[in-house]
Amino acid sequence: MATQPIPFADDLSPRVSPFWHRIFPINIDLAMKSIFGVWSAYFMVNALRVILWGAPDHSHSLTTYLITAIISVTVTWALYRCLILVGDRTTSALLILTIPTIFLALAIAYLTDLMLAFPMPILDHIGANHNLPPDQVLSHFFDTAFVDYLILVGWGGLYLAMANSRKTQAALIHSRNLERVTRESEMRALRYQLNPHFVFNALNSVSSLIIDKKNGQAEHLVDGLADYMRSVLHDDESDMITVEQEIAQQVRYLEIEQVRFPKRLSFSVNIDDDVRGWKIPTLIIQPLVENAIKHGVARSCTPVAVTIAAIRDADRLKLVVTNDGRMQRSEDKGNGTGTGLANIRERLAALYGPAAALFTGNDDNDRMVATIIIPDEKQIFRDYCL
Structure with missing residues (x-):
């Protein structure tokens, strides 16, 4: 936007x-x-x-x-x-x-x-x-x-x-200049809040490979992690990227995690052509993908499929992350998922007001589904127009 x-x-x-x-x-x-x-x-x-x-x-x-x-x-x-x-x-x-x-x-x-x-x-x-x-x-x-x-x-x-x-x-x-500065600072702080959390999980993956004497895979993972971090930590003025860029970053993250779970993790991506250029906040779906790995793949002994989809629904964008694991409601905050989901909701509220939302739950096939709804730019809650 x-x-x-x-x-x-x-x-x-x-x-x-x-x-x-x-x-x-x-x-x-x-x-x-x-x-x-x-x-x-x-x-x-x-x-x-x-x-x-x-x-x-x-x-x-x-x-x-x-x-x-x-x-x-x-x-x-x-x-x-x-x-x-x-x-x-x-x-x-x-x-x-x-x-x-x-x-x-x-x-x-x-x-x-x-x-x-x-x-x-x-x-x-x-x-x-x-x-x-x-x-x-x-x-x-x-x-x-x-x-x-x-x-x-x-x-x-x-x-x-x-x-x-x-x-x-x-x-x-x-007043609106002050509000803009405050909002930008808040959004940047919320974005950077994700980075230590991600680095911690990624380093755990590297540590596991080293303990298992898989030095080649560990080296490959470190290289991939370095490239990924350079991408996600790249700062720009708007903190907004296209849907295609955001999902490409998450694909790189999933490729890194595949080194850790080569037999248990598979993923697929589905992006509607007319939403590829839609601007969204950077790393907005990162906590959802991370939760899919942590609560779906890491806790499962069987293969888990993670799906990332970006579709248009009327004048709204839906970003959907699905995995075969099932997250119980009692696990939400006790196992660390509360921070990531709260971060998404706070960023959406800061940028779009009540026009955007995050929904999580299980579907009829017992899959964990997280959906982010983002409005069209014309409907965004804007405080900058006089």
Whole structure:
């Protein structure tokens, strides 16, 4: 299973020059896009209205809206700097969006009229452009400021929502990065837990051959063991190999054990062609094959056949290890089989969650059958997708 790389939280914001970083120290992309986006939309909507229906007076000209948008961008940037000063304090941010923002909206209205009225007094300019009596000029001024206030508050709410979403996403990415590292460490530890157990059993086989004065077979076994250990101990980033590779490793293991039990051990392999490339955890069936030798072959005086099968069942992979021996339930932990089976279950749970399982038991022909069920990649329990 190929896992998708998770971005670091720092990668959520683009890299910028120190100059822009000083102007927008936090969430530069969110701040710039929202500020310029809101006021660009303000200008475009009003410009479209002027183009389609014309400007009734000077106060509704394109120049007026352009000056208002430019001043508003600067004032909104000042509001942004105020919001980042309070950080995560929601109450303080809401307070800024009420009282201080009123004065910022008044500043936009005042500066816009100041530039348009120069050198005429502001109130005279408003009254002349809108044909208003002196007692209604201030009312019109505050109405204009109130519209600016609503836009500023709307922008502030939008920015805070996006910034909070960014923070939540960064925390989620950080959490999943930690979870990924923990899961990989757990899986690698569980995998390496098998190696001393296997080496111990293999060395017992070598020792038995030496005691029996079968030095040639012992030498052959040591050579095979060295090749096998180089294969199974080879570390890679994913700890995943194909079904064909995994079963090939177990065949080499069985060939090594055949040196010890030449007359009692036979084995066969059955792999469906469409599952040969299916990725599975390395050494996932090693404890099952090892148990087949230990509880089937080693305790039997008659020939024992071990079968390894990999078949597709709908959208799931079944790895089945069968032997002619019979393992009693009372023997599970008392004779050391509990560690290997528990290891498989823990590795499956760490990688696939509840979508994978291990079942053991005896079939109708009194054969010991162990089955690992692995889901298709599309159904795997994935914590890496955002």
